[in-house]
Amino acid sequence: MAAPESDNPLIKALPPETDYISYLTIVEHYLTEDNLPVLHKVLQDQTLTTNIGWDLVHLLAPLLPKSSECLQDIARLGNPREVILKVTESLRLIDYGLIDDPEDGLEKTESGASKQPLRTAATEGSSSEPTHAVEAFPALPLQVSQFIALLSMLSILHKRIRTKFPSRFLSTTLQAVLASFSNSITHREDMIVAIVQFVKSVQGIQRPALPSRKSSGTMQKALSSATSTNAADPEADTTSSASPEDSAIQTKLWQSFVTHVLEEYMLNIPASDDAPGLAWCSRIQERLHPARVIPHTTTITSRFADEEHLHIRFDAVAQLGMLAKDLRIEDSDVLAAATAAEDLPTTTSDEDDPPNSAADIPLSRIGSLLLYAGRQAASVLYQPEPSAGTDLISLFPTHFTILQNCLSPPASGTGTLGTEPYALIDACLTLGLLCLEYNHIGSPDSDEDFNQYLQLTALLSSNCPSPNLRGHAHYLTTTVLRSQPDAEVRLAFIRDTLEHCPFENLKVSAVGWMKGETLEAVFSEDENSAKTSIFATPKALESLSPFLFPSVEADLLTPPVSAAYMTFAAKLSFYLASMNFLYPLIVAPPMRQLLNIQQWWKSSGIMADFVQPLKKAAQRFGAALGANGELGEESSDEAIAELAVLDDVTARVEGAAAKLG
Numbered sequence: 001m002a003a004p005e006s007d008n009p010l011i012k013a014l015p016p017e018t019d020y021i022s023y024l025t026i027v028e029h030y031l032t033e034d035n036l037p038v039l040h041k042v043l044q045d046q047t048l049t050t051n052i053g054w055d056l057v058h059l060l061a062p063l064l065p066k067s068s069e070c071l072q073d074i075a076r077l078g079n080p081r082e083v084i085l086k087v088t089e090s091l092r093l094i095d096y097g098l099i100d101d102p103e104d105g106l107e108k109t110e111s112g113a114s115k116q117p118l119r120t121a122a123t124e125g126s127s128s129e130p131t132h133a134v135e136a137f138p139a140l141p142l143q144v145s146q147f148i149a150l151l152s153m154l155s156i157l158h159k160r161i162r163t164k165f166p167s168r169f170l171s172t173t174l175q176a177v178l179a180s181f182s183n184s185i186t187h188r189e190d191m192i193v194a195i196v197q198f199v200k201s202v203q204g205i206q207r208p209a210l211p212s213r214k215s216s217g218t219m220q221k222a223l224s225s226a227t228s229t230n231a232a233d234p235e236a237d238t239t240s241s242a243s244p245e246d247s248a249i250q251t252k253l254w255q256s257f258v259t260h261v262l263e264e265y266m267l268n269i270p271a272s273d274d275a276p277g278l279a280w281c282s283r284i285q286e287r288l289h290p291a292r293v294i295p296h297t298t299t300i301t302s303r304f305a306d307e308e309h310l311h312i313r314f315d316a317v318a319q320l321g322m323l324a325k326d327l328r329i330e331d332s333d334v335l336a337a338a339t340a341a342e343d344l345p346t347t348t349s350d351e352d353d354p355p356n357s358a359a360d361i362p363l364s365r366i367g368s369l370l371l372y373a374g375r376q377a378a379s380v381l382y383q384p385e386p387s388a389g390t391d392l393i394s395l396f397p398t399h400f401t402i403l404q405n406c407l408s409p410p411a412s413g414t415g416t417l418g419t420e421p422y423a424l425i426d427a428c429l430t431l432g433l434l435c436l437e438y439n440h441i442g443s444p445d446s447d448e449d450f451n452q453y454l455q456l457t458a459l460l461s462s463n464c465p466s467p468n469l470r471g472h473a474h475y476l477t478t479t480v481l482r483s484q485p486d487a488e489v490r491l492a493f494i495r496d497t498l499e500h501c502p503f504e505n506l507k508v509s510a511v512g513w514m515k516g517e518t519l520e521a522v523f524s525e526d527e528n529s530a531k532t533s534i535f536a537t538p539k540a541l542e543s544l545s546p547f548l549f550p551s552v553e554a555d556l557l558t559p560p561v562s563a564a565y566m567t568f569a570a571k572l573s574f575y576l577a578s579m580n581f582l583y584p585l586i587v588a589p590p591m592r593q594l595l596n597i598q599q600w601w602k603s604s605g606i607m608a609d610f611v612q613p614l615k616k617a618a619q620r621f622g623a624a625l626g627a628n629g630e631l632g633e634e635s636s637d638e639a640i641a642e643l644a645v646l647d648d649v650t651a652r653v654e655g656a657a658a659k660l661g
Helices: 020-030 033-042 046-063 068-077 080-093 142-160 166-183 188-203 217-223 244-266 280-288 300-306 308-326 331-339 365-381 398-406 422-437 447-463 467-483 487-500 504-522 527-532 538-548 561-587 589-594 597-604 606-624 637-658
Strands: 119-121 132-134
Touching (some): 033 046, 033 068, 046 080, 046 142, 080 142, 080 166, 142 166, 142 188, 166 188, 166 244, 188 244, 188 308, 244 308, 244 331, 244 365, 280 300, 280 365, 280 422, 300 308, 308 365, 331 365, 365 422, 398 422, 398 447, 422 447, 422 467, 447 467, 447 487, 447 504, 467 504, 487 504, 487 538, 504 538, 538 561, 538 597, 561 606, 561 637, 589 597, 597 606, 606 637
Antiparallel strands (some): 119 132
């Protein structure tokens, strides 16, 4: 027979039998999961909970989810000022590194949660034979449950405090929540749901939450608000309410907090080459240009609707976006933050020194950019008639400024541009593509600004690891280059890229730009345009020849074969692009006539310096890649095929050149 509840040490030692400090020690000694119902009853005594509640937070957090009722009691009845300090401290102490990896063999969602396979369960009152399948989601890790439960407590505590300066408590709380969220690794979408509900609860926002994926019962229980009456603030300032200045500080704190959470979440979305970030670029292109979608392929738009890990990613960002709207974060506010020239103050200042005014509280620069890009993308993706917002920026100067401010700075070197998180690059490119779609080009202040803009987007097309984003960056670069009406400026940019760019794949793009410009100028139906364009004259080709068709003997024929082959392999795509441009120059009669190809060919030395050394190099490497050659270890079907392609194109160029006479 179980011992009567009156014999429980937590009952027997209740004050006045012991003082509060002694009773707290007894609770700590006897606190177990089995004793939680008894403690829950004990904590209904407001005087007791006011005196000891704040010291119980760190004891009860490890016992979640079973201790959630006790934590709610402390939030309702404890001294709110003291309890808030303990809750924020506990948030910072959560060690997410202790979360075990989901069990092997289980399907994982992107948030890190494991999804149990379908299993059968018996209907109540029936035999033990299974009758239907149910989908079971495992309980959340303890650390995530702690985060959610502590935010639920904060939702109660902040509404209880009555003071002249509530922003001082709010500043400390939001910094702790953001720091804890930043340290998390998995289940971030579950945590965002808790964050959104926390903000709505404290702010009194009534908008219903967006439909979300199924969550564990643990989470739902932790998020349920207590319906019991909350105690008053025992230290309340009854003489005065918060001033308008402090209210403005609170509003700005909430707004800044949401932009920082958005930044933290999106910049840490797992990298995916085919669905980077929210894939706004690809989904916008699919919406506006359905004819470009390859038939019978799965679109990225449908994947975001059908694949769970992409759907919950979208859902998390959508909830933060709606919350930003509820907090009245205007487009003008986020644009000002994203384009601010000065360094913004950090949000990690000493918590003992809270902000003195709303102006001291910055929105996140990157979070603001992501929010603005998301809003503009939504105006295209989710409206019956796609149309960018009326306040859509222009390429010049605003998008140019955003690229300069939000991507890797020049001081860090060109090699780092394009290595930013995919979601950030996708957002930057999205705005650029929308500017092109709706003809928001603007006018650069100078040719230098135009060239710098192209350099930024071209480097993205070269450096970014994601082929999806590289393609969008290349399209943006090429289209913006073509938008420049001055052919001299376009030629100068192409030359600068060929002459100075250290990235071979970007030089390949430059060859393509030159080829496109030349073909369009020579074969233009507008005779006046053909006559006036520098690309329809020998001047453009002559000025770029040393960079389009450089002398390669010193690189490919003089060094040892292994070193020469490394150079050859790195530059092969450029060599092939240049040869494929050279061939139509020689064989197309309009080009031969307008560009004076015969004279150019005789004086340029391209055959001796470029074509023949490439042919000899291919023969040299072909022999070295043989079974007994120096490059035998490098031999592969791909390597042999690449040499065959080069042999073919050099043979065609030699044959066409022989006919020039």
